[in-house]
Amino acid sequence: MFKFLKDKLSNWAKKIAKAEEKREAKKEPEKIEKAKTKIEQKDKEKPVKEEKIKKPEKTIEKRLEEADEKEKQEAEEEKQGFFARLKSKFTKIKISENEFDIYANELEELLLENNVAFEVAEKIISGLKQEIVGKELLKKEIEGEIKDVFKEIIRKILIEPFDVAEKIKEKNQKEKTPYVIVFFGINGTGKTTTIAKVTEFLKKQNLSCVLAAADTFRAASIEQLQKHGERLGVKVIANSYGSDPASVGFDAVAYAKRHYINAVLIDTAGRMHTAKDLLREMEKIVRVTKPDLKVFIGESITGNDAVEQAKSFNWSVGIDGIILTKADIDEKGGTALSVGYVIKKPILYLGTGQEYNAIEPFSKEKFIERLGL
Ligand SMILES: Nc1nc2c(ncn2[C@@H]2O[C@H](COP(=O)(O)OP(=O)(O)OP(=O)(O)O)[C@@H](O)[C@H]2O)c(=O)[nH]1
Ligand SMILES: [Mg+2]
Structure with missing residues (x-):
């Protein structure tokens, strides 16, 4: 799961650290050359200076010998000082804005390729830039530092999910009524299967469910949910194909109230987020059943399409949370990183x-x- 993004992010952090190492190493011979020239220059100048301060009681040869000795000593000290200075510079690295921008382009490309939405990629890059550019970093820590900054940015991008089971218990206790969840999404994203999974998940926490077969549109959809109901041992409220989905939802809520059931899970027909009539039908389901939780079901593998669908469903009925299906076959991971941030709702x-x-x-x-x- 999410392997591509994992590898790419890690490689990028490694690469930036390596490139900085090479850049500093390249400067080293240049610096040594400069120092040598400086010393040679001094070699030429010094005997002339020494001439001026010569003392009459010493022979010229003696003075020249002494001067030579002193020169050698100075050169040695200067060399050592230079290397010491170079060493301390060499272990600390500052990345300039220009340099960062080169890596940033590459990072943006790899994020977009891995399903990260454009606005999320921009946020990651500006966050990294702010934290890394101009900061003095120890060479050996550069990769770890970049990863830490990444982590912090991602923590800020992802929205903290809430515990659905806790919400159900809270409402049951406070209002003595069932908690109503309705599931929306385009065709085939996994709504019906997810309802069955959530039912099983809640059952394990001793929460009872009733299912509403409010997809009265797609052939065999009612039987599909009824089969899940049988396997899971939960009641499914259904009507005929073509009947009003809102009324199926309403009946299920009424059943749950009568039987003190903790939660109602309403299945709906898959609909394109661009089909206006179907979006109006969805609004009616919401008006009639008054759900506590409106969940958008999107596929983890679809990237920007899932983000656009989430935006559209959120705009029509107001989404409270997201379930991303098929994460098991998603090697990229960018959808999970982006979809919640874009509509400011958590992935549950x-x-x-x-x-x-x-x-x-x-x-x-x-x-x-x-x-x-
Ligand atoms: N690998 C994988 N497959 C999934 C997952 N969730 C659902 N599916 C599969 O996706 C397919 C469609 O699932 P459904 O639950 O029928 O999807 P739907 O959204 O109800 O479809 P419509 O009612 O036709 O809109 C089925 O083959 C499921 O088994 C998941 O998390 N991982
Ligand atoms: Mg379905």
């Missing part, structure tokens, strides 16, 4: 396979760990 779960237990609550730290930072 990642779908990690086709089985009922292939779901995990989203964790910022686990995500950062997966990126190898």
Whole structure:
């Protein structure tokens, strides 16, 4: 999972550290040459100076000998001082803005290639620039320093998820009514499968569910949910194909109230985020069932498309949280990094396979760990 982004980010940090090392190493011979020339210059000048301060009681030969000795000593000291200075400079590195910009272009490209949304890539780069440019860094720590800055930026970009089970318990206790969750998304993203997984996940925490087959549009959708209901041992409220999805949702909420069920999970038909009629239908489901949680289901592998869908669903009905499915087959990872930031809503779960237990609550730290930072 997220392997590409992991490798790319790590390589980039390594590369910038290596390049800086080479750049400093290249300067070393130049500096030595300069120092040598300076010493030679002094060699030429010194005997003339010595002439001026010669004392009459010494022979010329003696004075020249002494001067030579002194010159040698000075040169030696100067050399040592130079190397000492060079050494301390060599171990500390400052990256200039120009240099950073060269690496930044490359970083932007690799982020975009790995499904990171443009505005998120920009945020990462400006954050890195602010923290790295002009700062004196120890050569051996450069890679680690870049990774630490990356980590901090990603921590800020990702939104802290809330615990759905806790929210359900809170509402049940306070209002003595079921917690209603409705799932939206385009066709085939994994809505129905995710509902089954969430049901199983909540069951494990002793929370009961009723499912609403409010996708009355796609052939076999009702039977698909009923099959999950049978396997999971939960009630499915359904009507006929073509019936009003909002009324199916309403019936399910009423059933849950009568039977003291903790949560209602409403399945809806897949709809393109550009289909106006279907978006209006979605608004009606929300008006009638008054959900506590409106979840956008997007595919982790689709990158910018998922971001655009999330924006559109958020604009129509107001999304409260995101579930990204198919993270198990996503080698890039940029969607998970971007989608929440763009609509300012948290990712609640990642779908990690086709089985009922292939779901995990989203964790910022686990995500950062997966990126190898
Ligand atoms: N690998 C993988 N496959 C998944 C995941 N979630 C769902 N799927 C698969 O995605 C396919 C579509 O799943 P559905 O649950 O029918 O999708 P949907 O959004 O309800 O589809 P429509 O109702 O037609 O819009 C199925 O084959 C699922 O098994 C996941 O996390 N990982
Ligand atoms: Mg479905």
